[in-house]
Amino acid sequence: MSNSSEDDIQARARQALERGTFDWIGKGITQGDIDLVELNENLRIYQAELELQNAELRVTQAAAERTANRYTVLFSAIPQPVLVVERGGLILMTNEAANRLFGLQHHHLRKHYLPRLVSKSSDEQLDNMLRHAWANNVNEPILIHFLTTDGGSFQGELRVARLPAENDGADHLICTVTDLTERLRQEQDLRSTYARLRESETRYRMLADYSTDWDYWRDPEGRYLYVSPACEAVCGHPPEAFVANNKLMDDLIHPDDLAQWQAHIQEVFSHSEQATTLKPERLILRLFRPDGEMRWIEHLCRPVYDIDETYQGRRGVNRDITVRQQAEILMDLQKRRSESLLELHLAADELNEISLIRYGLELAAVLTASDLGFVQLIHDHQHNDAEIVTWSRATLARGRRLPAAELHSLVTSCNLWDAAMLQRQPFVCNDYSTYDTKLELPPHHLPLTRFVTIPVMDGGRVQMLAGLGNKASDYVDLDLETIQLIANAIWRIVCQRRVEQALRVSEQRFRRLSMLMSDIAYSCIEVGSNRYRLDWVNGAVEAITGHSAAAIVAMGTWRRLVVLEDRALFDLHALNLLDADAETNAISTCQLRLRRRDGGTAWVEITNQRAPKKADIGTFMVA
Known part of the structure; x- marks a missing residue:
């Protein structure tokens, strides 16, 4: 049979299956009309139908088995x-x-x-x-x-x-x-963690709210999440002001410290890995309150992380250290003052009076950060007679010093004279541009922004006027104390130098006079307990004793020239002056013999006077 016949039979069998006509064989037999050829063909069609049904059943069974296997695997795995x-x-x-x-x-x-x-x-x-x-x-x-x-x-x-x-x-x-064991455990751990977190936050807020330190917390973007109430006592602004304005701190910081603060903020909020691992850095900053008062704060901040080590921003504290800083500044100023006074006294031996005053004025200018200064000596209080002694080195370096007449006019027109001479008080002007009685300065003079003038008292009168000016900030009481301290020291040294100079002149006159005398004049100084030696000898020494003045001073005492029989009288004469009950300026006189260099003797009358500062002055007159 050809393939076309087979295909036709299968097509007819599929058609019978689709129609459901399965009784055509029985009908043919019942009717008795049987054709063997047709019967054979119909049986073949029926066989094909059965094979098609079996094939479909096998496909369906295989699909069911695959589904069951997948379900079993899925169920088990x-x-x-x-x-x-x-x-x-x-x-x-x-x-x-x-x-x-x-x-x-x-x-x-x-x-x-x-x-x-x-x-x-x-x-x-x-x-x-x-x-x-x-x-x-x-x-x-x-x-x-x-x-x-x-x-x-x-x-x-x-x-x-x-x-x-x-x-x-x-x-x-x-x-x-x-x-749910693990999930419930995690939920319990989470609840416990949140409970501890709430408890910790409560404790932190209690500590922060009642702490005198200004605490805060800023998120990674720099926004304030928390600011403690103590901030208002330090800076004068409530916590809400910082939450509303993240840049408020920039408005409070002193202009000289603003660049340091902004660089710090830029560094810690740069969102880099290095920014979150930076070591805490302490900053000393100045800020201004709304009332104008300046406060010193110590700033310290560090990164904040949660349980998962996620960066949560920075927690910081600003501690008010105004009192401590002022104490440190005062201690440093006291140290610098002491060093300046020591330098001034050491320089007194090497400088003349004008240079010494200028040097002291320069020390005061450095201590007060002043840009110009002057010193006047007062000669006549009734006629306002004052002498400009010197300008500070900074003023002289600019070549813009005010002439003496204009300076004196400035002092008298700005009520400085009344403040210094009559009230005997310092005069402070911290804003010369708004001063009512200011003097129009010449164009060549240094611009004057602020100044202070200090009177120096001695003997109940003003003897010297010291002035400094053009400090970058206002003059305060510490500046006045510093200028007064240096000015007083300058005047004391000047007075001491003048007294010493007068004594030297007087001594030179006395020595010249004693050399013209027919007697011997001498002085003794104490070198130990009740021990004296000759300090100087003038007059007719060689004519009376035959020894030179230098030889007598080298002997150290007149006792070596006193004849042996008169030494007891000489000792008694000396003891009268050395007696503890003897008054200062007490005078003792005796007559005795001295051994001359040529072996002869000379009768002399010795007169000694006990002088202050443990020195004796005596004279010899030839008897």
Whole structure:
């Protein structure tokens, strides 16, 4: 038979299958009209029909087996614990995850009931859920307290759905269980963590709210999350002002410290890895309150991380150190003052009067950061007679010093004279541009912004006027104290130098006079307890004793020239002057003989006077 005939037979058989006409053979036999050829062909068609049906059945069976295998693999391998139970709760099937979770073995199947895996406290919930799932196919999950075959327990979430039966059998229930042990533990840890966090935050806020330190917390973008109430006592602004304006701190910082502050903020909020690992840096800053008062603060900040080490910004503290800083500034100023006074006294031996005054004025200018200065000596208080002694080195270097006449006019026109001479008080002008009685300065003079003038008193009168000016900031009481201290020291040294100069002149006159005398004049100084030696000898020394004045001074005492018989008288004469009860300026006189260099003797009358400062002055007159 040809292939075309076979294909035709299969086509006719498929057509009969599709139409469902399977009784055509019986009809032919019943009617008695049998054609063997046609019968053979029809049987072949029927055979083809059966083969087609078998082929379709095999395909359907293979598909069903593949589906069943996939379901079995999925059921066994799914990580979710799954149990198949009867309506009464008998466990029919479990997967590996359920076996591990409940500790089930193969022999438990069809012998173990689901209620035995649930604690008594959850029995009612399980019964209600099973009935609801049987009636409504599915239901919402509930929390069940489960038991394991080895005596353990855990909290789990149960879902139940109705599973249609196979081959007209009874329906079953499929149950999925989610072990909530780890999730509940994490939730408990999270609740505990949040509780500790709230407690910590409460303690922190209590400490921060009642602390005198200004605490704050800024997020990674630089916005304020928290500012302690202490900020208002330090800077004069409430916490809400900083939360509303992240740049408020820039408006408060002293202009000289602003660049340092902005560089610090730029560095710590640069969002780089290095910014979050920077070591805490302490900054000493100045800021101004709304009332104009300046405060010193110590700033310190460090990065903040949460439990997961996530960067949460920076926590900082601004501590008011105004009192400490002022004390440190005062200590430093006292040290510099002492050093300046020492330098001034050391320079007194090397400088003349004008240079010494200028040097002291320069020291005061450095201590007060003043740019110009002058010193005047007062000669006549009634006629306002004053002499400009010197300008400061900075003023002289610019070549713009004010002439003496204009300076004197400035002093008298600005009420400086009354303040210094009559009230005997310092005069301070911290804004010369707005001063009512200011003097129009010549164009060549240094511009004057502020100045201070200090009178120096001696003997109840003003003897000297010291002035400094053009400090970058206002003059304060510490500046006045410093200028007064240096000016007083200058005047004391000047007076001492003048007295010493007058004494030297007087001594030179006395020595010249004594050399013209026919007598001998001498002075003794104390070198030990009741021990004296000759200091100088003038007059007719060589004519009376035959020895030179230098030889007599080298001997150290007149006793070596006194004849032996008169030494007791000489000692008694000396003891009268050395007596502790003897008054200053006491005079003692005696007559005795001196041994001349040529061996002869000379009668002399010795007159000694006890002078102040443990020195004796005496004279010899030839008897």
